[in-house]
Amino acid sequence: MEIFSARNVNKVFADTKALTNVSISVNEQSIFGLLGPNGAGKTTLIRIINQITAPDSGEVFLSGRKMTRADIGQIGYLPEERGLYKKMKIGDQAIYLAQLKGMSRHDAIKNLKVWFEKFEIMAWWNKNIEELSKGMQQKVQFITTIVHKPRLLIFDEPFSGFDPINANLLKQEILQLRDNGATIIFSTHNMGSVEELCDHIALINKSVKIEDGPTDEIREKYKSNIFEVKYKGDFAMVNNALSQQIKVLSHIENSRENQITVQHVNGKSNNDLIKSLIPVAEILSFEEKIPSMNDVFIKAVGESNKR
């Protein structure tokens, strides 16, 4: 079920195009990856969703209704460039920010305490932000983003500033938020986390959306018939047997097992490949190589830049 959509959004700053006819659709209780190189227009789109800036044309919808200013209470936004008041007690500013999102003071304190306990930072409640490490600050920032139980969460590079342990904690929290009913728009350059978390991605380059779809499908789409075969036997014989019908990309020779990476060039099936292998080597594993999101990103952006 679609919870959020942007339709034909355009935005021009002075003489640079930030967004050109961008449409996205985000399903409820999913994690949507908004990807793209620096300056592609992601932040502009996010700001439009947050009603910080208005599009020149096009519209954004939440739960099927055109979004208005009143809807921002249902959004939690963690910007890429973020900070907190330096000279204000952490507890106080968390309450303040929650109140600005429309919570009552009483509810804000109640919910904040739960989260502070969970993240083990309750002892910092009365401290100034200056006294905290960067990681601690990020935790506080994360809590202030989600404390009002928003239906739509927007995280822009949420993992920056976290060590691997806390990054993992955060990942678990994000997944749990989704499982509890929230929808997440997630913008990052960390392609590993995209593979792990995102159900669906959209790729923006130079203000234009160039790719959009479920993560698996996109990766599938960018696969280029590359297979990885592990075997026991002589590489020269294997190479000889395969090179007639297939392109050998690389090979690794070990004492226990050898590995070869090949790419189909003409319409041969996997079975044909295996058939020609059987006489010359013992096959240990046969696996199609799905491109990583990193590969997809580089390839898609590279192709779009060429156009």
Place this chain on the structure above:
Amino acid sequence: MNKTLIILKNEYLKRVKKKSFIILTLLVPFLFAGMFALIIFLSINNDNKERTIAVFDESALFNNEFKEEGFTKYEFIAKDKYDKLRNNLKGSEFYALLYIPQDIYSNNTAQLVSENQVPMELNDQIQRKLSRFIENDKRQKIINETQIPDLEKRLADTKTWVTLKTLKISESGEAQKSSSAIAFIASYAMGFIIYFFVFMYGAMVMRGVMEEKKSRIIEVIISSVKPYELMAGKIIGTALVGLTQVAIWIVLGFVVLVGVQGFFSPESAQQMGQSIMESQQQMNPAMAQATEPNKVLEVMEMIGNLNIPLILFCFVFYFLVGYLLYSSLLGAVGAAVDNDEDSQQMVFPVTFPLILSIMVLFPISRNPEGPVAFWFSIIPLTSPVAMMARIPYGIPTWELLLSMFLLVLMTVGAIAAAAKIYRIGLLMYGKKVNLKELIKWLRYKN
């Protein structure tokens, strides 16, 4: 509106709870009280030195008639003693030597010799004594010459009548004069207070905006509230801080004043009152002769002659609107720049009219009807300070209304422009902002 209220409350509490605010707010009245106490103390203890003045009366007119006054005694001496003292004053028991020459009647000149600078008061006292005496003597002579038996009484009656009449004129004239002194003080003080508050609290708004931008919390905030709600909350919250400060100062000032008066006991207060009265009388003997001595009441009356409700209303009006004008402009500056050097550069052109108006404050207070006063009090950016300096003197209604109207008009325009710059500037980083750039922002639609 609700969110503006939350921001307002947060801004207010944040600033009011600050140590520097509490210290400054509490300290200032005590500083003033200390100064006030010092002045009272000095004025009471100023002239209680016992002095004896030797009088050599060559004219032989005064016949030992000089009475002791305050702490000053007079002793008449003979010529030989005078000659001796003239060169030997230092070692003697006398503070000064008064020489009344033979021809004082025609020349109206006497001489006072002393080793130190004679206090003004003493100088006045002696002048007054001599003048009064000669006056009386001349009158007496006429009485004697004319031989009209009850002439003195008739003269006195005439004088009483004349004095009453002059008193009336002189009193109103004098009241006018005194109240114009009071008006001058009120004018200068109020112009200055407005300048001080508008500048201080306007800068406070700007720093607050810059802090939000610099710490990057701004993007979170404006994803929760509209920029104008944020700006309104900030500006109003800060204004309330200013009003709180003034209120505390008024209350504390009152308490301290009562305390100081208590400290110096009623008698000393009375003494001070008397010494003020005396000095006033000395300055203006004609008036002193006839006026009843309740001078304090008269000063109160003079203050009462000022249009207090109008002044208060205008003060609040010009303070609030002037503050609104400058704080929104400075808030926009705070949003447009992202480092301190740039802000310095932008603040100057914005606050220049304010600085200009404090520079012409003195000339305006002295000549509230002049063209400088007129134009500065009509032009919106300088009118909060300049008009406030003119109001205690009284001002044509149309000028006041025109000034107010233009100020409000300007402020509304400034807020609209500032809101636009504010909204665009808040998320603009790493761009060197100048006036040209700001004008470009103003042209952006939406």
